Amino acid sequence: MxxxxxxxxxxxxxxxxxxxxxxxxxxxxxxxxxxxxxxxxxxxxxxxxxxxxxxxxxxxxxxxxxxxxxxxxxxxxxxxxxxxxxxxxxxxxxxxxxxxxxxxxxxxxxxxxxxxxxxxxxxxxxxxxxxxxxxxxxxxxxxxxxxxxxxRTPKMEGLELASKVSTTEPYFVGDENAPLKISALDIGIKKNILRNLAKRGAYIKVYPYNASFEEMQNFSPDGYFISNGPGDPEPLVDAQNLAREIIARDLPLFGICLGHQVIALANGISTYKMHNGHRGINHPVKNLVTGKGEITSQNHGFAINREETEAHGDVEITHVHLNDHTVAGIKMKSKNVFSVQYHPEASPGPNDAEYLFDQFIENIKKSKA
Known part of the structure; x- marks a missing residue:
């Protein structure tokens, strides 16, 4: 050369x-x-x-x-x-x-x-x-x-960026004859998340960042998913209202990263800008339910408030980051809802966190029974 x-x-x-x-x-x-x-x-x-x-x-x-x-x-x-x-x-x-x-x-x-x-x-x-x-x-x-x-460059705190990366029109992923249907909110969704849902027997319709519950409900889905994405979660009012509607109806809901933060905000738990975010494929997380450790892929500069989560009567912390003890996963005690701050589809473990997709599918099947 x-x-x-x-x-x-x-x-x-x-x-x-x-x-x-x-x-x-x-x-x-x-x-x-x-x-x-x-x-x-x-x-x-x-x-x-x-x-x-x-x-x-x-x-x-x-x-x-x-x-x-x-x-x-x-x-x-x-x-x-x-x-x-x-x-x-x-x-x-x-x-x-x-x-x-x-x-x-x-x-x-x-x-x-x-x-x-x-x-x-x-x-x-x-x-x-x-x-x-x-x-x-x-x-x-x-x-x-x-x-x-x-x-003149705006700061990340308070910045809404989901609209910059979301699809503008709904689209489908997977086999239309699959046994399960999922409505997914795209606030920055990664392709491998959709592949992981599709290979587990789901037909997914992906909606723009500002889709309403009524729009996503028209697909007659068996479950709902809120994706990862960029920016501050607090300005995503439409996504938070969507999550509240899904939660109120006790429908199966799974959120990843930004979706996790949206679900927390929908429950009245605040988020904050981190001094430094978590970005890499070697972040240790402990599953408090099983007691097992997971090596995870993470990419976020915001986190949910741990004290408020612990004080919430209907939200349980399921995962914690072992480096700084930030909240890495939650579930609702009375609703069919859970979320994680990290990326199970990225498979750094390589398979430490794939069970989360299986858990979502099982939650959907139980709700249909």
Missing amino acids: KYQPRNKALVLLADGTIFYGKSIGIEGTATAEICFNTGMTGYQEIFTDPSYYGQIMVTTNAHIGNYGVNDREVESEGIKISGLVCRNFSFIHSRPDSNGSLKDWFVKHNLVAISDVDTRALVSYIRENGAMNAIISTDIENIDALKEQLA
Whole structure:
């Protein structure tokens, strides 16, 4: 491969701190909240996860791009991150069944990415000082202009982003002759969630983020699902009202990540912005019902209030994060409702959390009996 000179680039944080690196060859600027993911693999799934919409991703794994991209390994249509910061970017990929290089994929989607950044120092800084907005750019000579642009970037707290990634029209997934029917609310749904439900005998109709209970009920579903997604859960008033309607009728309901937070809010439990979110494929969770530990994939910057959950008379904590004891799962005592803060479809264990889909299907079958 012929050597090509690469322009300098930078990461400018909201507090004025700057980290320098090099452009991978795509000139431009991107602003968003900056976050990091500790996963050692699965970068393509991360980049296409709708939950990362509106975020600049810092990867802690030292090598990104070494196995290229594959059309089958996407969680949505197109890249959802706002930009990428990494240590070593591989322009050459070596996996036999890849469909091309990561660089070409980024060029196709016009994604600004910079490498040769001291990501260990950057991640340590974010961990110490908390999540904040940032700007990455190849225009390193105009720091003042970049600071002005960064100052205009809205903060994640209070930001509604589900409407930016949700489907605009309902669509179907699975076999229409399947024995079970599920109405799913798309507030940033991942494709592998739908695959996991479909392979368990469900025919799913996926609805836009602002769908009403009446719209979803017209499908005559056996159960309801509220998906993962980006942004602050508090502005999702329509989704919270939907969850309240489902809960009031004691219909089977399962929520993942943002859906978990929506269900908590529907029960009067507040959410809060975390100092640093949980993002990676190595997060330890304890199932308080079984006493077993699970290695989980997580991607969230908000969490539900533990004290309020413990004080709630009809909500039980079923899972806790072992690193910081945040709530990782709940269920309602008198209703057919449960949710988790992590991603069972991502299979980092690899099968530690797949039982949650089985549990949802069993809940639906029991309600039909």
